[in-house]
Amino acid sequence: MDKRLSTLAEAVSRIPDGATVMIGGFGGSGAPVELIHALIDHGARGLTVVNNNAGNGHVGLAALIEQGRVDKLICSFPRSADPQVFTEAYLAGKIQLELVPQGTLAERIRAGGAGIPAFYTPTGFGTDLAEGKPVEEFDGRSYVRERWLKADFALIKAELADSHGNLTYRMAARNFNPLMAMAAETTIVQATRIVELGGIDPEQVVTPGIFVSHVVEVADAAQEEMLNRAEAVYP
Amino acid sequence: MSDIQDIKLSNAQIAWRAAQDIEDGAYVNLGIGFPEMVARFQPEGRQAIFHTENGVLDFGKAPEKGEEDWDCINAGKKAITIKPGTAFFHHADSFAMVRGGHLDVAILGAYEVAQSGDLANWSTGKGGVPAVGGAMDLVHGAKRVAVLTDHVTKTGGPKLVEACTLPLTGVGCVTRVYTSLAVVDIEDGHFVLREKIPAISLDELQAVTGARLHLDGAVGELIAPEELA
Numbered sequence: 001m002d003k004r005l006s007t008l009a010e011a012v013s014r015i016p017d018g019a020t021v022m023i024g025g026f027g028g029s030g031a032p033v034e035l036i037h038a039l040i041d042h043g044a045r046g047l048t049v050v051n052n053n054a055g056n057g058h059v060g061l062a063a064l065i066e067q068g069r070v071d072k073l074i075c076s077f078p079r080s081a082d083p084q085v086f087t088e089a090y091l092a093g094k095i096q097l098e099l100v101p102q103g104t105l106a107e108r109i110r111a112g113g114a115g116i117p118a119f120y121t122p123t124g125f126g127t128d129l130a131e132g133k134p135v136e137e138f139d140g141r142s143y144v145r146e147r148w149l150k151a152d153f154a155l156i157k158a159e160l161a162d163s164h165g166n167l168t169y170r171m172a173a174r175n176f177n178p179l180m181a182m183a184a185e186t187t188i189v190q191a192t193r194i195v196e197l198g199g200i201d202p203e204q205v206v207t208p209g210i211f212v213s214h215v216v217e218v219a220d221a222a223q224e225e226m227l228n229r230a231e232a233v234y235p
Numbered sequence: 236m237s238d239i240q241d242i243k244l245s246n247a248q249i250a251w252r253a254a255q256d257i258e259d260g261a262y263v264n265l266g267i268g269f270p271e272m273v274a275r276f277q278p279e280g281r282q283a284i285f286h287t288e289n290g291v292l293d294f295g296k297a298p299e300k301g302e303e304d305w306d307c308i309n310a311g312k313k314a315i316t317i318k319p320g321t322a323f324f325h326h327a328d329s330f331a332m333v334r335g336g337h338l339d340v341a342i343l344g345a346y347e348v349a350q351s352g353d354l355a356n357w358s359t360g361k362g363g364v365p366a367v368g369g370a371m372d373l374v375h376g377a378k379r380v381a382v383l384t385d386h387v388t389k390t391g392g393p394k395l396v397e398a399c400t401l402p403l404t405g406v407g408c409v410t411r412v413y414t415s416l417a418v419v420d421i422e423d424g425h426f427v428l429r430e431k432i433p434a435i436s437l438d439e440l441q442a443v444t445g446a447r448l449h450l451d452g453a454v455g456e457l458i459a460p461e462e463l464a
Contacts, residue, residue: 077368103330103372122375126406
């Protein structure tokens with residue numbers, strides 16, 4: 001078994017129009033910028049994207065939105081230092097937004113990957129974001145029922161990967177990545193370094209390879225923050 | 236009464252007062268912006284452990300300019316540093332810490348707080364792009380949910396009210412409010428006045444509060460360090 005691919009283009013080539021794509025990251029940390037840019041080059045449209053945010057500047061997720069590829073965004077916080085791309089698309093009615101509280105978003109993705117179709121959470125009870133959702137009382141407190149969230153593809157940024165797809169992450173770049181890796185039919189990973197089997201201490205594996213479909217090495221991955229400081233625009 | 240603007244506590248003084256209630260070893264989440272200031276005023280000899288929603292416990296100070304590592308940020312997407320004792324974890328674990336009752340204190344800002352403990356702090360209800368982040372999660376699960384706020388709005392209207400008019404963040408979730416004029420607990424659907432600044436009388440404070448302030452024993456004097464004014 002060898003999940004390594006040599007190019008990002010090959011890795012994203014099977015993402016069809018209309019796919020639901022989870023994209024890891026919290027703001028720029030852990031965002032798989034090169035995979036997103038490969039998806040832009042690939043050309044799939046009409047996507048539903050799941051991410052915590054809505055992009056920043058004109059690179060990564062913001063560029064995917066700017067290119068008109070995203071029909072719907074499921075996220076918790078569609079604001080950033082430079083949210084112009086999403087804001088304009090949203091106010092022009094060109095993109096749908098499903099706003100989800102951050103912890104609920106994480107748990108819905110985790111549930112999707114874990115085969116749990118729904119769960120109850122106190123988050124959002126009595127607020128606009130729980131409108132229309134079933135409510136049940138447990139031990140005297142009210143909870144909102146939330147559904148799992150699954151995707152056709154997940155785009156993930158990891159630190160180390162091996163050919164089985166075992167992954168580690170770097171610092172706070174972990175965030176949504178391990179959850180999304182579990183919740184997609186096909187999980188595509190860009191890793192800063194691909195090592196030989198045995199090159200990751202089994203005690204240090206965060207995402208076991210069973211959740212991963214393909215890994216591609218991107219040695220000098222860009223940081224969204226640095227691209228934005230340089231006022232980069234993709235493509 | 237002098238103009239409220241002249242006698243009220245500064246944001247730093249409000250943050251200082253909130254910091255006095257955080258015990259040694261407490262696990263604490265500070266909301267983005269104003270609440271983050273609380274970390275500066277930890278009393279001597281006490282060490283709280285701070286949690287940030289994007290997956291870090293016990294982080295260090297902001298790095299020097301030019302030394303930022305953009306894989307190491309807080310929920311406000313500002314660069315932070317690690318220190319001995321730091322832990323990283325994924326988002327589902329991070330919010331398990333929040334909802335699972337593992338945090339001792341969550342401190343947030345507010346547009347409005349109701350006497351029932353309802354909080355409105357995420358949406359002004361006007362158009363634009365709605366964004367909630369982790370606010371709705373953070374108000375559930377922490378043993379104490381405290382709010383830092385000016386006592387009145389910029390136009391002088393009350394922020395402590397009978398019932399919120401803006402979209403709610405959470406129902407019956409706030410336990411204590413630190414304002415620019417007072418410290419108020421929420422108990423059994425009432426505001427209970429614990430402390431007020433000496434420059435304002437009870438009647439004057441009640442006049443700028445949108446719901447009845449109940450008394451439960453003596454009202455303490457709210458005095459914060461002058462140098463933070």
